[in-house]
Amino acid sequence: MLTPEECEAVARFLQGFSNPVRIRILCAIHLAEKGVSEIAREIGEKESNISQQLRVLEAKGFVMRRRSGQHVFYRIKDSAICAVMERVKDIILPSSSWPELKLDKPELEKPELEQNAQCPAQLIDSR
Numbered sequence: 001m002l003t004p005e006e007c008e009a010v011a012r013f014l015q016g017f018s019n020p021v022r023i024r025i026l027c028a029i030h031l032a033e034k035g036v037s038e039i040a041r042e043i044g045e046k047e048s049n050i051s052q053q054l055r056v057l058e059a060k061g062f063v064m065r066r067r068s069g070q071h072v073f074y075r076i077k078d079s080a081i082c083a084v085m086e087r088v089k090d091i092i093l094p095s096s097s098w099p100e101l102k103l104d105k106p107e108l109e110k111p112e113l114e115q116n117a118q119c120p121a122q123l124i125d126s127r
Helices: 004-017 020-028 036-043 045-058 081-090 120-126
Strands: 063-068 071-076
Touching: 004 020, 004 036, 004 081, 020 036, 020 081, 036 045, 036 071, 045 063, 045 071
Parallel strands: none
Antiparallel strands: 063 071
């Protein structure tokens, strides 16, 4: 399925999702770019923590920033990031369509990814 090198690359990529604050940041900026202060207010975290996690997300290639004067705004770099989060949510969180969906039940049909998948807003509320 994957070569050892591909496994390493996948593992490095998935590290970007390994912190719940990063997931909440991605959900907060999935529709529009926002500054650190706005993200911090929206998800209830300190600005210093938001800045630290945004640096990780930027280094992983998940977000990009735009400077406007003294302000910096962040947005998701590629909508595929939201599609990955949506797919993971579909696999691990209960859904009315698949109340007992688990990884060990391959007979259950999983939904197709939408082209422009939105970030799952429920993740931002599950803190």
